[in-house]
Amino acid sequence: MRTKIIALLSISISALIFTGCQPVGTSQMGSKDANLLGIVKINKAHYQPSGSATFSISTDEIYTRNDFGGDQVSLLWGLITLKDY
Numbered sequence: 001m002r003t004k005i006i007a008l009l010s011i012s013i014s015a016l017i018f019t020g021c022q023p024v025g026t027s028q029m030g031s032k033d034a035n036l037l038g039i040v041k042i043n044k045a046h047y048q049p050s051g052s053a054t055f056s057i058s059t060d061e062i063y064t065r066n067d068f069g070g071d072q073v074s075l076l077w078g079l080i081t082l083k084d085y
Contacts, residue, residue, distance in 0.1 A: 057081065069085075
């Protein structure tokens, strides 16, 4: 009985390890967005206008730069929006 449980656990663990998923950050078709329970939401190359119910801050208001990425970071469920465009 003990060997059956050990065999089942080892097969389950090896199946989890060798599932064929790509490592983080190497996906070609994956989403470019990240969301942490709505507290922090990052949209890469978003370039969309922010809503009217948010405090919108653009990075060119904070400091000067020439290479904008188009990223948009929303904090606290969209209360504050940081735009990089």
